Amino acid sequence: MMPNKEQEVIITHFTRNAEGKRILLVEAPPGTGKTYTAVSASINYIRCSKQQDSKYNKKVLILTFSKNARVQIEKQLDDLDNGNIKLSSYIEVSNFHSFFQKYVWSYSNYLSLTKNLIITSPKQRRLHLERALSQISDYTGDDNQYGWVESLLEGEFYPLTPKGNIKPVVKKLIPYKEDIQNGIMQLNKEGYIGFSDIGYYMNKLLDKSPSLLKTIQNKYPLIILDEYQDASDLQDKIVKKLVGQSNNAIFFSDSKQMIYGWRGASPNRIKNLLEEYGDQIEQRELVTAMRFKDRKDIESILKTAREETYDINSFVSSENVKYIKIKVRDKNLFSTQSKNIMYSNLKYKIINALPQFQERKDKSIGILCRYNEQVRFIKKALREEFNIYSQTISNNEEEHNIVCDLIDFWSKQENGISIDELSQEIVKYIFSVIYDDGIGAIKRNKLGNIGYSNLKNARLPILKQVASYVEKGAESREYFCCLYKCVNLVMDSELSINPGNMSLIRKVL
Known part of the structure; x- marks a missing residue:
């Protein structure tokens, strides 16, 4: 594949002209070859640097928002690597959270955090935070309140509604903002950290250690940012620190595609970049459709959508x-x-x-x-x-909850739990792998009331068999073995199986 003229200008920007602007802002609509251009620019930068200095040991950093985007870039990197240089040694591809996590975990003691940090599942996160907020009378557990609290460390307060109106239930919490932040940080010190906290500690780390910031800047002389219109205020702040006063950067963006406005992405993000870098920034645009060049109908839809004429x-x-x-x-x-x-x-x-x-x-x-x-x-x-089964594209929140719950369940084997607690755990996982709302008298929405006697006295043979496994598991403390037997029992039953969750739990077990 050969780059078109638009792509070529971007790919060679930092190597063909030593006097060129150090920052590139590229407007890149879908299907215009953004991934190819980003990877090709990285490869070209490394090759030219290696030609000038055979001992060159610095890297290009490509930051994305999602693991899926990272995988796409890594695949493109494999496709374009001709084998002359081991590119994986010189081009690092990561999503924001993973990149920040690498440094926060490495410097956890320096940040006054425990060395055994755990990223809590969304379910665990809510339980921990609501326990920490139990002393605040105005906290009701409302979803809008929780949404504000959950991301409080990620940046300054941002509106939770499209029109910027702060909901009354959220206004009640603003006087407690400092107390809530302290509560979240105390949970973090105990080792429980949420995805939305990681950026806060990365920013704190860079402020606290100028020498580390300088080391990172020296390691990554070129940073390429994907879908930058979706960067939160905090991510934007960190990126600008990493780029610093002399490094190079390419910001790929598409102002028509902002999808994270609900959690802090600013509609003025691109405008602010232009103001921030002034005469150090150059604007470019990818307009030629590459992905859909043989599909004029799709190309036409994309064009009219961007022009808002469809x-x-x-x-x-x-x-x-x-x-x-x-x-x-x-x-x-x-x-x-x-x-x-x-x-x-x-x-x-x-x-x-x-x-x-x-x-x-x-x-x-x-x-x-x-x-x-x-x-x-x-x-x-x-x-x-x-009887039509379908898949759902999701953020894997349910899977994350299941795996973190299984880790907690595993840790209980050391200290032991009662037979009633084991019964609740087993039934909880049974319902996670089926769609049914009930199994006989055992109902999905009343798991908190389940005990061993409910299983033992049940009429259905499947529940009596589960009771038998639970009894043996409680006696031997082989809880995972008990769960494995129960999950297999369910798989061979007439219950309606959730294949995704069933596969996940069986793999973990």
């Missing part, structure tokens, strides 16, 4: 798109009754639309919804009413 109704005529509308006569769109009517109509419209795609056996069907609640409803309806 008409969503025109998609209906496409053979690949079915736009489903639901009419609601109720004035209150979010009432329970209104939702039930909408969702009922929605599932049948989806089912009626599926047959036209049945002949395309090698293709997938994507269902895009506005809200997670709709996703859960449709997935459940397809499974239970029509």
Whole structure:
């Protein structure tokens, strides 16, 4: 693959002209070859540096927002590496959290944190924080309050609503801001840290140790940032410290694609970059579609979307798109009754639309919804009413919760737990691998009341067998062995299995 003229200018910017601007800002819409350009620029920079100095030992750092983006860049790096240089030694690809974590974990004692830091699962994080906030009378556990509290260390307070209106329940907590921050930091000192805390400690580390900052700056003379329009204020602050007064940087962004505004990404991020670097920054743009150059229909949709001239109704005529509308006569769109009517109509419209795609056996069907609640409803309806199983693209929060819970469960083997506690744990994991809301008298929403007697006295053979495994597990303290037997028992039953969670738990066990 050869770069086009737009890409070539960016790839060779730092090597063809020693007097060029040290910062590049590249507007890169989807499908214009951003990943290829970023990786090629890195390779070109390293090759030229190695030609000038055979002992060159510095690196290019590429920072992304997600692990998926990192994997895409690493794959592109493998494809473009011709084998003359071991590029993995000179080009480091990481997402923000992983890069920050590397330094925070290495310098945990210096930051007054324990050396055995654990990234808590979202579920554990909420339990820890709500326990720490139990003394604050105005904390009610409201989701808006928790959302503000959970990310408090990540940066200055930012609005939790699209229009910037601070919800009244959140306003009540602002007087306690310092107390809440201290509570979070105390949890961190005990070893429990959340993803949103890591950036705070990275920033603190760079402020506390100018020598470390200088070392990092020297190690990475070129930093390439992906999707920078989504950088939070804190990430932006850290990146600017890493770039410093003399290093080079390429900021790839797409102002039309901001997706993290809800957690601190600023709509003025790109404008602020231009103001920050002034005459040290040069703007470029990738406009030629590379990924979809043979698909004029997709290219046209992307173009009109960027120009904000598209008409969503025109998609209906496409053979690949079915736009489903639901009419609601109720004035209150979010009432329970209104939702039930909408969702009922929605599932049948989806089912009626599926047959036209049945002949395309090698293709997938994507269902895009506005809200997670709709996703859960449709997935459940397809499974239970029509025996159609589907996958969900998610942030892996449920999987993270399961694995962290299993780690806690493993640690209990040393001190031991009662047979009732073991019963609760086993039943909890059984429900995590099935879709059913109940197994006989054992209900998913009442797990806190489950004890050994509930299993032993149950009528269903599967529950009696679970009780037998629990009894033996409690006596031997081989809790994981007990869980493994119970999970296998469920897998061979007539219960509705959640294949993703079942596979995950079996792998861990």
